[in-house]
Amino acid sequence: MNTTETDFGNVINHLMYQKAIIDDNEDLQTKIGRYVRIAEEMQTDSLVPSDDPFERCVAQAFELVVQQQFNPWDINLIEFSKMYLAKVRKASDVNLIVAGKIVYMAWEILRLQSDDAVRRADRPETCELMFEGLDTEGFDLFVDPFELGGGEALLYTKELPIKEKIRRHSERPVTLIDLLDAFEEAKEESDIRKELAKFMHKYRRPDFDDKAHKECLEDDIAAVWERVQEFGSGPIPMADLCINGKKDRITVFVSMLFLAKMGKVHIWQEKPPYGEIFLEVKVPWDIVQLEDAATIQDVEIEKVPVIK
Amino acid sequence: MKSERALEAALFSVGKPVTVSDLKLASGLDARTIRSALKNLMDEYNSSDCAIEIAKMGTRYAMQVKGEYSLPAAKLADLKIPKDVLKTASLIAYYQPVLQSKLSDLLGSKIYTHVRTLEELGLIRKKPKKNSIELTTTKKFIETFGIDARSRSEVKAWIGGELTRKNGKKL
Amino acid sequence: MKSERALEAALFSVGKPVTVSDLKLASGLDARTIRSALKNLMDEYNSSDCAIEIAKMGTRYAMQVKGEYSLPAAKLADLKIPKDVLKTASLIAYYQPVLQSKLSDLLGSKIYTHVRTLEELGLIRKKPKKNSIELTTTKKFIETFGIDARSRSEVKAWIGGELTRKNGKKL
Helix, strand or coil, rough: CCHHHHHHHHHHHHHHHHHCCHHHHHHHHHHHHHHHHHHHHCCCCCCCCCHHHHHHHHHHHHHHHHHHHHHHHHHHHHHHHHHHHHHHCCCCCHHHHHHHHHHHHHHHHHHHHHHHHEEECCHHHHHHHHCCCCCCCCCCCCCCCCHHHHHHHHHHHCCCCCCCCCCCCCEEEHHHHHHHHHHHHHHHHHHHHHHHHHHHHHHCCCCCCHHHHHHHHHHHHHHHHHHHHHHCCCCEEEEHHCCCCHHHHHHHHHHHHHHHHHCCCCECCCCCCCCCCEEEECCHHHHHHHHHHHHHCCCHHHHHCCCC | CCCCHHHHHHHHHCCCCEEEEHHHHHCCCHHHHHHHHHHHHHHHHCCCCEEEEEEEEEEEEEEEEHHHHHHHHHCCCCCCCCCCCCHHHHHHHHHHCCEEHHHHHHHHCCCHHHHHHHHHHHCCCEECCCEEEEEEECCHHHHHHHCCCCHHHHHHHHHHHHHHHHHHHCC | EEEEEEEHHHHHHHCEECCCCHHHHHHCCCHHHHHHHHHHHHHHHHHCCCCCCEEEECEEEEECCCHHHHHHHHCEEEEEHHHHHHHHHHHHHCCCCCEEEHHHHHHHCHHHHHHHHHCCCCEEEEEEEEEEEEEEHHHHEEEHHHCCCHHHHHHHHHHHHHHHHHHCCCC
């Protein structure tokens, strides 16, 4: 067993142990069961190609959130950054690509956390909606008893224990030295941004003009076009074109978009955003040629009549 | 120049609460001299009948108007926190960490606006918890209200102490 | 409360020179009492060895640091223009005329808020150009920073020169 497998093994063993000690809670059992399955699947497919056990563990924990929609607040980013910084300080050699990916994932989690916080902060509107038209004065039927203790006095007192202290509001005028100092800081900051932009450009993800990718895409389009032809004329639900799994659904969907752009098919959706997606061959049936699929016409996407 | 006077000038000019290190930078004096001079200054100001005091809040010091003279000063000063928001702030300080939903049970839905104001002023911090948001006070809370505390639990204890003192009994 | 103390608190908190009418509004005292109390306060402060004085300038009164103590204090006060905004201002001065979009490449999207602030302060001017906005400094910029220049190009050259002088090398 290699290092990676051992790491994932540790995570899985830990989850199995947790599962074993909470045997009286069905919900938790199911939840942990799901964690185990995901961890097993991830064993073969991690976003961060690192040999370092620590980095792989961190990446795996992050993936649970970023890819599997686990609660982002289950990750303590402060602890992570402390551990990671400590590791980087000790390390003689840091793989910047791996570090960059991990930082990116941490950023993604931070964003999910803030989205979550914003979502939860919406509560007052929900409350107000619930009680709309009702006189809520003294209406405490749904309120949990709250141990007020000594703080109850705060509710009724006119003289609060805290007062905004009055201090002088002081600001000093800016000088030329401040301006020059600021320029030097700004220059440093913009130099760092430039370096970062270069780095991002160098290690950016392969774009869609990539040759290998294009060939692969052309094969996909051709395969999907073949499936379309088997259906003959008339509207075809996208679901019927898919053979198996999520990956195939994506392949079919992307190919359909290209076929629409080529002007070969119409695509439309019955009830956006979740309704069934349909496709219908647009060109006369007798002149449909497979080789056309590889030639993408130079038509603006807005002008292609994709919605029937 | 006596070191007390240099620090007096610094505290007056800066307005906001500052640490011994800040004062070191401004005055060029060493930390030991600063600490001892600050003690003398605090004794001098706080025992006199003048309207200004030097307060210590955790590790920071500030020159400010004595509580009993805040009324004439308040009209000219740029105060930011309305009275009812202050009530919400004191409840957060006393019960922290406290769920926003609990606070709403106590004071009604107006607290959501108060919480937003307090957060914008940097006085409290929000953290998602269960299906609500947990609220705690910040370092700026300590400074704004001139509380001699270094941590959230010290703030909590301080408010408790003030309540006991005011009500003349243990709460 | 003695009227001197109320005025002391008011003068301290307002932080700028104020008239007797301002003080009347703040304290609720009549003008005669205020004038007499101010005289007492000035005597008290100005004759003591403390670092603060109460000065009369025309019809206005202000509490301020005595001349001999003003040096160490200034360093700690907040800048009238926040540091971040100042950074943007310095880049505009150095690269002017500069496109807003180019500036955003250099420092990120935060510059849009800074540009708005600087325009409100009258320190820079905006002019539509291509698909962006061209930014240049104003006469007020020259005055604010006491730059020895009469035109934008002189400002640019002057900043370049100062930076070279400051760092002993060409940037």
